[in-house]
Amino acid sequence: MMKPLLLSLSLLAASMGAMAKDQVLNLYSARHYQTDEALYSNFTKQTGIKINRLDGRAEELLERIRNEGANSPADVLITVDAANLAVADAWGVFAPVKSKVLEARIPAHLRSATWFAFSTRARVIIYNRKLLKPTDVATYESLADPKLKGLVCSRSGNHPYNLSLVAALVAHNGEAKTEQWAKGVVANFATPPRGGDNDQIKSVASGECGVAVSNTYYLARFLNSERVEERNLIKRLGIVMPNQNSYGTHVNVSGAGVVKTSKNKEAAVRFLEYLASDEAQRYLAEGNNEWPAVPGVKIDNEGLEDLGTFKADTLPLSVLSSQLVPAQKLLDRAGYR
Incomplete structure (x- = not known):
């Protein structure tokens, strides 16, 4: 029989291991912009949640998630273009997300029940x-x-x-x-x-x-x-x-959703909510010359300003x-x- 102290240490180690696991978010990303590095590192600084990122083309990542099935380690898929997001939806990749933060910040026409736009072009x-x-x-x-x-x-x-x-x-x-x-x-x-x-x-x-x-x-x-x-x-x-x-x-978008088989959905939703923050919206806009999806976020991008305002x-x-x-x-x- 295991001694009480050893048992306690074993339980503590198991608990710490579970906590460590909870602090990792597996992100499958079809965004290939170096400027996004600051976006992700800032999320880790704010939350302590480390991001493990797998980069690839949208079709490759979608096929990978489908082949991985219930064993997929992916927590979040982020990609560009509504067409790719629609394919992910049609394949049943995303889980429904209920978030008052996202519903309040992302306009209704830029989201669905399973994914949200975070920048527009x-x-x-x-x-x-x-x-x-x-x-x-x-x-x-x-x-x-x-x-x-x-x-x-x-x-x-x-x-x-x-x-x-x-x-x-x-x-x-x-x-x-x-x-x-x-x-x-x-x-x-x-x-x-x-x-x-x-x-x-x-x-x-x-x-x-x-x-x-x-x-x-x-x-x-x-x-x-x-x-x-x-x-x-x-x-x-x-x-x-x-x-x-x-x-x-x-207007098209860059957007993301929580993968249906995610083992870490709470952290995944937290990441999506972070992407809707003013700070992250500015990273997206100023780093890759996209407009924020969240109305009213002020940005500093001369090229976008030169394009002027327009009816979208x-x-x-x-x-x-x-x-x-x-x-x-x-x-x-x-x-x-």
Whole structure:
């Protein structure tokens, strides 16, 4: 029989081991921004909860969680784009979260029952000032206008950034009209879809094409750049916040949710609530040129200020998510790949 002292020490050790385990949060992250390091280290300083982070592409992390099943060590998944969050939801990755803090701070259209947006970025139209006027490209719908034939550049229609935009268009304009729009955009391509948003920015600036769409944080990076050539490049572009006279400019998000199989849900919710704090919101905005999801948070980012204020589309992300499958199918039918 174990002596009382040894028994007490064993129980204490087991208790300390359990406490230590509770102080670790396993974060699966599809955000690949060095500036987030300060965000995570500050959470640890405030709470004592250490973050073990696994980085990867959204599709890789989602597949990993699904393969790990009930044995997944993941507590929180953080990723970019509503399309990726919708896939996670559809696969049953996230657990429902009830939090008065999150419900009070994150606007209703930027959250669902299982995940929350913590930063936003707009998908805007950029054009070459020598080739086009802002009135030529005032709306997303205008990208299908025959007068733009041979002038449109784009990244793949299958990419989550574009897929989310098209899903929003389906929600606003209907599937049939959006398919006709997609066919018109394909007919206007200057080159087959390729590259990322930075490539679209450079192609429009060089005159290889006349117009493209881009996420605002890429543009803010150029505006904030210490390299003169990058600041000069952006001067060749005009930037349009589309659809200001209708439903507003499409806004996408970076968001997170608690993984359903998490063994540490209390710490996971605490982390989500931390991401909604003013301090964390400023890290997200100033570190990666995104806007806070929480209204009224003051930030210091000259590039974002240069982009100005605009009317944002407040389409609930849950509605957008419901149109992702029709959006993908119509893009395939239109040959927008």
